[in-house]
Amino acid sequence: MYTIGILGVGDLTEKTVIGLRKGGYEGEILVSPRNAERAERLAQEFRCKVMDCNQSVVDHSEILLLGVRPTSAAELATQVRLKPGQRLLSLVAGFGSDKLAALFPEAQCVRVMLSGAAQYNATTVVIYPSDTLAQQCLGVLGNLVVLDDEPSFELATVAACMNGWFYFLLHDLQQWLSDKGLPEAQARALVLGNVQDCVASAKQQNEQSLSTLGQTIATPGTFTADGLAVLRHQPLAANWGAACEVVLDALLTRASISK
Ligand SMILES: NC(=O)c1ccc[n+]([C@@H]2O[C@H](COP(=O)([O-])OP(=O)(O)OC[C@H]3O[C@@H](n4cnc5c(N)ncnc54)[C@H](OP(=O)(O)O)[C@@H]3O)[C@@H](O)[C@H]2O)c1
Known part of the structure; x- marks a missing residue:
C-alpha cells in the first residue's frame, strides 16, 4: 500500500483525509506540521502522522497531495525537493501544469479538483491528465471525471x-x-x-x-x-x-x- 503525504493541512485537505479514511484507505497518511492544531486533530481522529517538516513528508510518501493556496505554492516549492517521478496531485485552483512543472520539475504532476463533499465520499473528482495511481487513490472520494486537456480542466x-x-x-x-x-x-x-x-x-x-x-x-x-x-x-x-x-x-x- 502506498503512503500519502499532505502538503498544506487546510480546509480541503482535511475533508479529503476524512473521505479517504471513510472510503477505506488504510495506508499511512503523513501531514505537514503547519496549522498544528488541525494536523494534530487529523492525527488523533484519522490516524495521520504529523511530520516535522515538509521535506520529511515528501521523503516518506509515494503520493503527495498539494493543498496550499495559489499564493503559497511558490514558497512551499522552495522548501521541498521531490523524488524523480513522484506523484504530486495538486488541488491548487487556477495553477496550470506549466507552473507546477516549473516549481516541481522532478514530479509527475496531476491536477485535481474536488469539493468539500469529499468528506462524505460524494464529491466530483476531476483529474487531468489521466493517471491510474491518482484515480485509484482519489476514486473513493466520489465520482471520477478524467479530462483530456487543460482548457477542459479550467x-x-x-x-x-x-x-x-x-x-x-x-x-x-x-x-x-x-x-x-x-x-x-x-x-x-x-x-x-x-x-x-x-x-x-x-x-x-x-x-x-x-x-x-x-x-x-x-x-x-x-x-x-x-x-x-x-x-x-x-x-x-x-x-x-x-x-x-x-x-x-x-x-x-x-x-x-x-x-
Ligand atoms: N476549499 C475548497 O472548497 C476548495 C475547492 C477547490 C479547490 N480548492 C483549492 O485547494 C487549496 C486549499 O484551499 P483551502 O480552502 O483548503 O485553503 P486553506 O484552508 O487556507 O489551507 C491551506 C493550508 O496550507 C497551509 N500552508 C501554506 N503554506 C504552507 C507551506 N509552505 N507548508 C505547509 N503548509 C502551508 C496553510 O497554513 P497557513 O494558514 O498558516 O498559511 C493552510 O493551513 C487552494 O489552492 C484552493 O484553490 C479549495
Whole structure:
C-alpha cells in the first residue's frame, strides 16, 4: 500500500483525509506540521502522522497531495525537493501544469479538483491528465471525471465554483418558502429533496438532454410551465453565464501571466 503525504493541512485537505479514511484507505497518511492544531486533530481522529517538516513528508510518501493556496505554492516549492517521478496531485485552483512543472520539475504532476463533499465520499473528482495511481487513490472520494486537456480542466474549475453558488440559489428558494410561512426545516427539506429528485432522474436518463427532461415536466397547461414562462423572461440565466465568464477569464488570465 502506498503512503500519502499532505502538503498544506487546510480546509480541503482535511475533508479529503476524512473521505479517504471513510472510503477505506488504510495506508499511512503523513501531514505537514503547519496549522498544528488541525494536523494534530487529523492525527488523533484519522490516524495521520504529523511530520516535522515538509521535506520529511515528501521523503516518506509515494503520493503527495498539494493543498496550499495559489499564493503559497511558490514558497512551499522552495522548501521541498521531490523524488524523480513522484506523484504530486495538486488541488491548487487556477495553477496550470506549466507552473507546477516549473516549481516541481522532478514530479509527475496531476491536477485535481474536488469539493468539500469529499468528506462524505460524494464529491466530483476531476483529474487531468489521466493517471491510474491518482484515480485509484482519489476514486473513493466520489465520482471520477478524467479530462483530456487543460482548457477542459479550467472549465471544470468554473463548474466547481457553481457548486458554491448553488448554495445561494437554494438558500433563496428556501427563504421564499419560509417567508410564505413554512418552517425553515421543512422549507430546507423540500428544496433539497426536489433538487435531489431532479439529479436522481437526470442521472438515470443520461441519453436525454437536461432541457428535454425539463420539457417533459413543463408541458403546456401545467403549473411548472406557468412558472417557467416567468423564469425565461428573468435575467437569472444571464447572471449565471456572466459569473462563469468572470471566473473563466480570471483562470485564463492567470494561466497566461505565468507563461
Ligand atoms: N476549499 C475548497 O472548497 C476548495 C475547492 C477547490 C479547490 N480548492 C483549492 O485547494 C487549496 C486549499 O484551499 P483551502 O480552502 O483548503 O485553503 P486553506 O484552508 O487556507 O489551507 C491551506 C493550508 O496550507 C497551509 N500552508 C501554506 N503554506 C504552507 C507551506 N509552505 N507548508 C505547509 N503548509 C502551508 C496553510 O497554513 P497557513 O494558514 O498558516 O498559511 C493552510 O493551513 C487552494 O489552492 C484552493 O484553490 C479549495
